[in-house]
Amino acid sequence: MADLKLELKEKIIEQLNLEDMSVDEIGDQDPLFGEGLGLDSIDALELIVMLDKDYGIKLADPKEGRQIFESVETMANYIEQHQTS
Amino acid sequence: MKTSYFIQEYCHIQNGAIWRNGESLYSNGETDFKTFIKAAYKTLDLDYSKFFKMDHLSKLAFIASDLLLSSDTEKNTALVLSNRAASLDTDRKHQKSIENENGYYPSPAVFVYTLPNICLGEISIKHQLFSENAFFVFEQFQAAYLHDYASSLLDMGRAEKVLCGWVDMDDEKYDAFLYVVAKNGIFAHSKEKINQLYQTPWQI
Numbered sequence: 189m190a191d192l193k194l195e196l197k198e199k200i201i202e203q204l205n206l207e208d209m210s211v212d213e214i215g216d217q218d219p220l221f222g223e224g225l226g227l228d229s230i231d232a233l234e235l236i237v238m239l240d241k242d243y244g245i246k247l248a249d250p251k252e253g254r255q256i257f258e259s260v261e262t263m264a265n266y267i268e269q270h271q272t273s
Numbered sequence: 274m275k276t277s278y279f280i281q282e283y284c285h286i287q288n289g290a291i292w293r294n295g296e297s298l299y300s301n302g303e304t305d306f307k308t309f310i311k312a313a314y315k316t317l318d319l320d321y322s323k324f325f326k327m328d329h330l331s332k333l334a335f336i337a338s339d340l341l342l343s344s345d346t347e348k349n350t351a352l353v354l355s356n357r358a359a360s361l362d363t364d365r366k367h368q369k370s371i372e373n374e375n376g377y378y379p380s381p382a383v384f385v386y387t388l389p390n391i392c393l394g395e396i397s398i399k400h401q402l403f404s405e406n407a408f409f410v411f412e413q414f415q416a417a418y419l420h421d422y423a424s425s426l427l428d429m430g431r432a433e434k435v436l437c438g439w440v441d442m443d444d445e446k447y448d449a450f451l452y453v454v455a456k457n458g459i460f461a462h463s464k465e466k467i468n469q470l471y472q473t474p475w476q477i
Contacts, residue, residue: 207325226322233381241378
């Protein structure tokens, strides 16, 4: 689980172009949107694509993203429960 | 009597160098655009985290416009930009992400930049402009067209100033020349002068 969280932090930084940020600056429970990392709606779509492309998870209902993408920890939990590849 | 307009400020970005009003502002000899523009962003001490999310065309337009607008308080500044390649640089990236049927993963963050005028939105957001804007695609730099369009906006009172110019980005080839047209300034706003400034980044 710790490895997955680290991997997610690296992917978030790389794929969302958070060039001024390092993995150490993202806490497992930090909110990804709003006052946390300040991600926006386009970033949310990128995260949905990332779940599909890298973990084989398709979100049937994009509204689910609100809970799944709350933090790195909630993402990691969801991936562990739903990963198919 | 017809009002006279002037070129207030201008800047160039090309071949790993930045000039403002004919003076070299930054140069690192770096030819790779991504490396060059990131180094320029850091050196110019810009603080705008959304910069890193922009495509190459928007980064080029953003840095060039910031050189001319950051100290300007006039909010009724129209934006009239042009180029040759439109958003081709980003269009190619998008095309690459959808060309394989078995790996069809278009990136939303890339897709939103597949129009050249998106860079006008980035500039407007940064400088809080709610002004007129237009983006034209020409085979080559058209001083006459930009001259007439800017003059018309000012004549009709649609803007107090006009940020005009050329921002072209195609693979590793990039070229930006922006200038501000206003009711006062250092050069007369003429087609000849615009062409002369476009062709000569350094002091003339």
